[in-house]
Amino acid sequence: MMNKKTAPVGVFDSGVGGLTVAREISRQLPDENIVYFGDTARVPYGSKSQNTIIRFSEQIIRFLKTKEVKAIVIACNTASALALDAVKDEFDIPILGVVIPGARAAVEATKNRKVGVVGTEATVQSGMYTKVIQGMNPEITVIEKACPLFVPLVEEGFKEHQVTEEVIEYYLESMRSTDIDAMILGCTHYPLLRSKIRAYMGDKIQIVNPAYETAMDLKCLLEENDMANDGTEGQHSNYSFYVSDAAEKFRKFANTVMPFDVPITNVVNIEGY
Amino acid sequence: MMNKKTAPVGVFDSGVGGLTVAREISRQLPDENIVYFGDTARVPYGSKSQNTIIRFSEQIIRFLKTKEVKAIVIACNTASALALDAVKDEFDIPILGVVIPGARAAVEATKNRKVGVVGTEATVQSGMYTKVIQGMNPEITVIEKACPLFVPLVEEGFKEHQVTEEVIEYYLESMRSTDIDAMILGCTHYPLLRSKIRAYMGDKIQIVNPAYETAMDLKCLLEENDMANDGTEGQHSNYSFYVSDAAEKFRKFANTVMPFDVPITNVVNIEGY
Structure with missing residues (x-):
């Protein structure tokens, strides 16, 4: 034993x-x-x-x-x-x-009960972050967005390239126009783009890394x-x-x-x- | 039987x-x-x-x-x-x-005996296109370049997006500055970017699709x-x-x-x- x-x-x-x-x-x-x-x-x-x-x-x-x-x-x-x-x-x-811990952190972080989630196509299609967050607090609105190019951009070393800023804008423009005040980086690669995502989304949004x-x-x-x-x-x-x-x-x-x-x-x- | x-x-x-x-x-x-x-x-x-x-x-x-x-x-x-x-x-x-047929088409296409090859990281690292082309004609110079973001860009529907043009420039700038006159699209996804690659590389280069x-x-x-x-x-x-x-x-x-x-x-x- x-x-x-x-x-x-x-x-x-x-x-x-x-x-x-x-x-x-x-x-x-x-x-x-x-x-x-x-x-x-x-x-x-x-x-x-x-x-x-x-x-x-x-x-x-x-x-x-x-x-x-x-x-x-x-x-x-x-x-x-x-x-x-x-x-x-x-x-x-x-x-x-990592989903349940990440969801709980976002539930604790949000003040206005509006949370954004970015992740892979499969994660977002599963709707699992929304289910888990709303299971913790049904009054929270969750906006999920798949960002499938983020992983290859990180893996190919484009972390600091201007192309990455344009792709961030492409994916997150609609999310930025909402009034979410917390956002989960729902893919382990995304924290490596954290500073560029933060720069685009602004300081009012609390960024949650489930790790x-x-x-x-x-x-x-x-x-x-x-x-x-x-x-x-x-x-x-x-x-x-x-x-x-x-x-x-x-x-x-x-x-x-x-x-x-x-x-x-x-x-x-x-x-x- | x-x-x-x-x-x-x-x-x-x-x-x-x-x-x-x-x-x-x-x-x-x-x-x-x-x-x-x-x-x-x-x-x-x-x-x-x-x-x-x-x-x-x-x-x-x-x-x-x-x-x-x-x-x-x-x-x-x-x-x-x-x-x-x-x-x-x-x-x-x-x-x-597809490598041998593609190589042969490029050998037939080049006039100045300078051929470019674009492909995945694994294909380019193998140097197989260079080996096969120089096996057919040792006087041909081959320039290979890995373009790992092309596949995700095609798969994520960025074929017509400006980001794709910037990535093409990023990968192919050094190849455009050479005087190759034939270029093999050494990955089955790349023909879907053919018109943008052609626009960037110019009309003097013959583009070879091994299919x-x-x-x-x-x-x-x-x-x-x-x-x-x-x-x-x-x-x-x-x-x-x-x-x-x-x-x-x-x-x-x-x-x-x-x-x-x-x-x-x-x-x-x-x-x-």
Whole structure:
């Protein structure tokens, strides 16, 4: 029987974006060990169907369970929106997504009860952020907008390019003309465009990154289940990284996100799980 | 034993782009039946590694063989560049890619022996177009350039948007300043940006779309092997479409490309092949 306290937390994403969530967990829960999986062979998830995203998530959870994780964080908004309900019923392990924590943060942030959500096509089509927010407070109006070019712009290094400003204007013009006072960055890539989005949307809007709140939720969950690693064993926390493709490219990107040197990244044939 | 003449031709791509190749085959070889597979669950291929693209191509070829195809066309430039050599050795069926036909068309088109190639990151990194062109004529200089944002721009409907013109300028400025006189559109999505690329690059450059030459090569291959469908059985040619995800979305896009109503598209669990 594994020691639940020292067992690692599994974190997964369609690719590299979820590293921002892993980083936040490492900040808030420095004693926890993490096993990260990025599905780089099948990225992106944002344009794919619910059935496919559930199947991919199931395979990844089966893989993470072979690493004896004590809990799993779905760092990907698309998988959280489309697959969390299905996999929670299916697996006997605590699983957290980023949508519920992100929604709660927005509900707390809004004063005028008008919230904007930006995300992938699949996330927005699911309407999950609206459902969860209105489940918390039915009086809140939610405006969702898919911004499918944001991910490739970040991945292709256009973060600082003028083209990105034009694409932000193209997607967010209609949202800016509303009077929302909080906006969820409902895709793990979008925080990397935060300063340009903030510049376009203006200072009156509070921008919510679900990663922070997700790490807090994980902390509560581990403490409630008496699974938190209290670090009394004196070991340094241990991070391991797995991907389904292009390990070296992943490792280089991960090194720019994580606050330590990312060790060797291993390739997993995820379709076999 | 199947009848080789009436057996269908298999055509595959990472997604919808290869439909432009299927359309060209249907124009030049109207009597041939086609089984098309689009790997919509794992699209795009252009940012992935060679091992992964070979594994995906093997699975698709195994699937197409269950449909008793007599020959296979890899309509995807990335898979043609990275996987053709491997799968040709592995399977006992004629397999054609788009790189060799596209290269030959460019070799015939260039007068000053300077050819440009635009494609995905994986295609350009493989250097396959340069190898094949210089194998045909070692005196030709080849300039390759990856344009990874072109595919998402086309897929997100930005074909006519000003942003697309700026991205074209960003990628092709250095190529325009050379004196190439022929340019290969080395990705099946790029012909959909042809008019904007032509406007930017100017009239002196001959733009090569490998689809046309690929259909001609297929015709030769079928005739040489006495496998061409001569249509004497009086049946209409039959097209069937398979994808790994999001069949209805595929069917709608396919209807905008193919010169006839695309029938029901079937979803295949390609990872099982």
